């Protein structure tokens with residue numbers, strides 16, 4: 550069951566509760582002057598029992614959810630669960646009083662109020678939070694088997710934080726900047742190490758987060774910028790011929806630039822390095838095929 554649907558059910562529950570309260574307030578408040586007391590009495594009763602049934606159904610859905618998804622609970626989830634569970638004995642007590650223990654009748658409005666506060670807090674804490682988070686989420690469109698899929702980046706962040714930390718630290722993940730294709734390879738490789746770690750959807754959400762936050766946008770790369778950096782910075786220790794004479798494969802160029810950076814760590818920033826590698830990979834590229842011959 551999707552969280553959107555359970556949130557919707559929770560809000561329906563809240564609404565039914567409010568309707569029941571309004572009916573009983575009208576009934577008690579206007580006392581005998583109410584025009585059709587039976588309408589409000591039965592309205593309240595109907596709303597009350599619908600509420601009870603829907604409440605039980607939501608409890609059932611929640612029990613499925615926690616048994617199928619063994620992710621550790623956040624403090625918010627724990628409070629939500631406890632609040633939700635308190636509603637049950639309160640409802641039972643209320644029904645018992647109405648059906649059998651009429652001497653406690655005068656306490657009913659109090660019980661009703663406590664139930665409503667518990668329901669309100671439970672729903673707001675989970676469903677309300679969910680809708681708010683949904684409204685504030687960032688999205689990115691990715692291709693999955695050539696079909697564009699809209700992916701929630703904020704969910705992806707959470708998946709990375711929970712699922713990518715079992716074998717190494719998050720630092721290991723966050724210290725890389727990569728293009729979308731490279732991230733695809735990485736995520737697929739990580740997934741291959743433990744295929745049960747991520748579902749297909751989670752894999753895409755992870756990718757969405759990584760591309761959006763740790764991605765290199767190929768379209769922002771510019772040959773001119775790369776050339777300018779080389780002209781400015783690469784003639785200090787040797788002539789520029791040393792650079793422009795050669796043709797190399799992409800991976801060879803990356804190795805050479807790494808070597809130059811090791812000679813002088815201040816030589817290029819990370820983003821300059823990407824621009825330089827982009828230029829070299831476009832203009833001074835040796836086709837992989839030529840290396841065979």
Ligand code: HEC
Nearest residue numbers: 712713714715716717721722725735736739742743746755
């Ligand atoms: C089953 C264990 C496991 C899980 C789960 C896992 N990784 Fe890894 N990861 C590794 C190992 C082992 C390496 C080092 C070997 C390699 O690079 O393949 C690594 C290396 C990496 C690297 C390269 C680090 C470097 O310094 O070169 C990145 C980036 C990375 N993982 C990202 C992720 C992401 C993102 C996830 C979550 C989708 C993830 N990993 C989940 C085991 C795992």
Ligand code: HEC
Nearest residue numbers: 779782783784785786787791792795805809812813816825
């Ligand atoms: C701090 C000094 C220094 C700077 C700055 C420098 N290089 Fe070099 N470069 C060297 C040295 C030293 C060698 C010779 C290394 C060798 O032959 O093993 C070299 C060699 C090279 C070679 C030839 C490598 C080979 O295997 O034949 C290339 C290509 C090159 N540099 C490119 C660059 C580029 C591109 C830049 C600018 C991003 C740059 N260098 C900036 C010191 C520098």
